[in-house]
Ligand code: FES
């Protein structure tokens with residue numbers, strides 16, 4: 036670890052520095068995409084498919100185009116003639132992963148507006164641009180589509196039936212990817228087990244559902260041949276890449292900015308057709324164009340997530356030691372797979388969790404259906420696989436009459452085995468090694484927070500004797516965070532001596548500007564207000580990756596450090612020249628460089644910046660080139676491994692099946708916490724999303740592929756009164772993989788709640804040997820157990 | 826389409842006039858016509874509460890009202906909370922308690938809380954939690970929001986008013 040930034044040094048890292056983001060947002064001066072208004076701006080709206088699967092016979096936009104106030108209208112034919120589809124695989128899996136995990140991948144490209152057929156309810160078939168959004172929506176009513184309904188594929192299993200119609204005929208199959216991975220003897224390992232259990236686990240479809248829907252504004256400047264795009268996205272550099280590719284422009288002539296973004300959680304983590312279409316429209320029409328998704332559109336058209344079916348077999352001995360595990364799972368990917376097989380890849384890598392299990396074999400099909408495309412949402416394949424795994428662990432315990440906590444302790448990797456080689460390959464192509472952590476201690480603390488295992492069991496027994504049903508639910512997971520391929524940062528010393536930092540990270544409320552300022556202030560030994568941070572703007576950093584996959588704290592801090600190291604070298608060389616001392620006698624202090632032990636021998640960054648300038652009168656030593664600025668790219672060696680133990684205590688109402696959560700605990704370890712208050716906020720926010728997924732939220736389809744939950748009246752988000760008392764305890768085991776010891780934590784909270792709630796309910800219903808192996812956990816289903824057992 | 830009408834409202838003490846068709850939502854009128862974009866729109870169907878503003882003393886969802894219905898009304902929005910650049914006590918508490926992440930729900934949360942703390946008689950933690958469930962936040966899990974609003978209620982009504990059981994937690998609609 037770099038001594039200059041250790042928290043013991045009294046720096047900013049490790050302190051709950053107040054957020055610099057808050058002020059504008061609290062004063063109502065935030066600037067979200069919907070707030071942008073440019074002179075001459077016109078408004079786009081999209082006509083969307085009412086059918087899950089339909090042949091497009093014709094789409095007539097003539098009447099819409101002729102309407103007063105409309106300046107542009109286009110059908111799929113018009114768009115397909117002008118623009119290529121989006122590359123079906125926005126994230127390219129590295130060769131190392133493809134070599135070590137068996138894959139057979141056929142990813143369909145996504146037409147920006149199709150002209151042959153429609154593949155899900157909500158897919159656009161035409162667009163209109165008008166003087167106002169009101170007029171644009173009027174004009175949509177005048178569009179005449181002639182659609183011929185085709186047999187829908189409402190779910191993954193129906194899409195796999197022999198002779199089922201194809202979602203994408205040219206692929207010749209409804210499977211976008213087959214994956215297979217194995218550890219040890221794989222399925223053969225089951226043979227040696229004295230006990231075997233087989234179960235099916237279903238994790239339903241729900242979604243990120245940020246409070247701000249998506250939106251795009253684009254403005255084309257003819258004189259400079261430059262496009263500026265403001266998109267509510269987590270990945271500005273991807274948007275720039277895809278727009279430049281589709282429109283045949285150099286990337287340098289496309290600038291993408293994510294202004295204030297009202298939540299993302301993965302749902303804004305890839306490029307959508309509208310990002311490209313709105314940019315194209317601005318260039319075609321020659322006026323700024325705005326499109327803001329409404330909530331109904333968002334629910335139909337923004338990516339959904341989860342929606343997996345797992346068939347698991349688990350083999351174990353009399354002591355509850357798990358010997359082998361197999362799983363065969365389906366991901367219902369909907370009509371397209373914008374992030375390829377990424378979710379499935381995560382699931383494969385995360386199944387074994389914190390446990391030492393010798394034999395593991397898994398295969399997966401990513402299945403194309405007539406549902407809305409499925410893309411990563413907070414957890415991205417981990418909540419699904421954690422549900423299958425952690426339910427299985429409880430089933431092992433119940434089968435043997437052991438306590439589920441005890442079975443977990445017996446199988447957990449002990450801290451002395453860290454770093455631990457898993458025997459699988461991560462999706463960055465590198466062999467998986469859990470870098471650090473103490474899993475049993477996390478579980479012990481979680482139980483202690485609820486009063487300790489013995490007390491809990493006693494309370495449960497006492498309650499039962501009074502006819503009350505108390506249940507303890509547990510769930511543990513590990514999480515690969517801070518994944519590559521890279522992040523970029525530019526660090527400069529401004530002529531005024533202030534530190535300027537720009538990174539490719541793209542926040543949606545995490546507080547990046549604050550925490551990156553903490554990092555930079557410590558690296559430069561300046562007051563935090565001397566650091567100016569720019570995020571989410573391709574105009575400020577040449578190459579960037581974006582904020583997905585719990586990666587920004589790790590990867591952006593790495594990039595800021597590399598760029599800073601480079602500038603430090605010059606700063607020391609120039610300071611040595613100015614102070615006429617050897618570099619080895621110098622240190623960073625008081626917003627400048629000083630001679631160690633000599634308080635008044637000091638030059639400020641401002642003086643050094645002046646000395647570093649190009650031109651007459653500079654004071655650079657020979658061989659030091661002008662300027663104090665560097666751009667660097669951090670390519671992490673592989674992921675850092677965060678983890679958590681979750682525990683909850685619930686009481687079930689036998690009449691209604693209602694679940695009252697007495698308390699929910701997560702003991703979380705994300706290495707060194709840069710800003711504990713913000714870290715805590717991330718975990719708690721994630722937990723409540725996980726509870727929403729467990730109990731309330733559901734994107735329900737009928738058997739014909741129609742989405743039944745098209746508003747927030749049907750899709751229930753947790754409100755304040757749904758939130759139980761939460762306790763989050765942070766363990767801080769530094770990562771060994773980076774200078775600051777940090778790991779990622781954005782997603783973690785959302786991973787465990789579904790299985791923890793299911794386990795808690797099953798634990799409460801142990802007298803009936805009840806099993807809940809699918810989500811969401813419904814009261815009605817719980818009440819049924821009581822009915823059946825009189 | 827019907828002819829536009831001229832509408833005058835007092836927003837945060839300022840008298841403003843704009844034009845709106847009868848079908849224009851009040852939220853759109855405030856944001857697009859009067860360019861007061863502090864108020865947000867998260868659903869346009871009355872569920873999320875992001876568009877909550879105070880009209881003639883009561884909290885109202887501005888996506889469920891037409892601009893023409895507000896002609897002559899007195900409106901308070903998030904932009905009017907601070908005085909002379911000094912944040913309102915509730916705004917300060919939101920920052921102290923980390924009651925916002927992305928900030929998209931914040932306008933509705935602040936106006937809901939102002940209405941709740943000043944216009945209701947029950948300031949028990951349970952009542953505050955239930956009252957604040959009128960607005961949705963996807964980022965924070967409401968932890969900081971509830972802490973901030975309780976603290977504000979204590980500041981306004983005294984510690985004694987904000988005591989009692991915090992009912993409501995853990996309820997879910999199955
Ligand atoms: S926008 Fe008005 S309640 Fe959601």
Ligand code: FES
Pocket residue numbers: 246297298544924925926927928929930931961962963964965
């Ligand atoms: S802070 Fe993001 S929705 Fe509340």
